[in-house]
Amino acid sequence: MEIIMGMVQGIGTASDRMLDTLVAGLELEFGRGVGEALVQGFLDAEDVDFHWDARALERWIGAYESADDEDFELDRIAICGQLNGEWFCATMLVDGDAQAHGMTGCRQYRSKMQARKAMFDAH
Template identity: 60%
Template sequence: MNVVQPIALASDRVMTALIAGLELEFGRGAGEALASRFMEAEDIDIHWDARNEERWIGAYGSQEGEVELDRIAATGFLDGRWFVALFIVDGDGNAHGMLSCRTCASADAAALAFAQAR
């Protein structure tokens, strides 16, 4: 039986598990460097999947005939830190980009930054 958890529920263990898996595959010492590169490459999707709360900010400018995109503010907890980010998201809920991402010292600071996001 497999148990699947969203990143938001297991976010405090994401980096630890990623590093451990990469060290098993590529040897001790390589895991941390490879995990950092992996996180950079998948930064948008990882943050989007780790969100706890989101709020529509407004439409994101697009040309006639293109996919309609929205700006969405989101807050979440990833790798032991709270964050607030502004994403570009399509109508199917897929993140296409991250305009900004701010880490916060506490849940209260993240809640304040999330409320002020524009």
């Protein structure tokens, strides 16, 4: 007899847990009370990756037309998700291996429904 166990969490819960873990690790390394201040620096430095990993939904918009004749092609992908307790919609530049290379825009929303609508309206 084989038992398969799994755990399902909403992306918002997972991203919040990841941020809590990051804060706790920074406080262990640098002292109590500095984790919250330092985490914003990490979010700013890795903004593209954090938003891409926190996406709940995505929608292909089209190919990205670069002014620099790059050797690889990128797609424009609209995403919505929740990061640090806030819903967002962003437009990402993604390669064929689903790796994010940039973010051309990002807005915060009060609710999942507003962020989702913005993602479906993106062009």
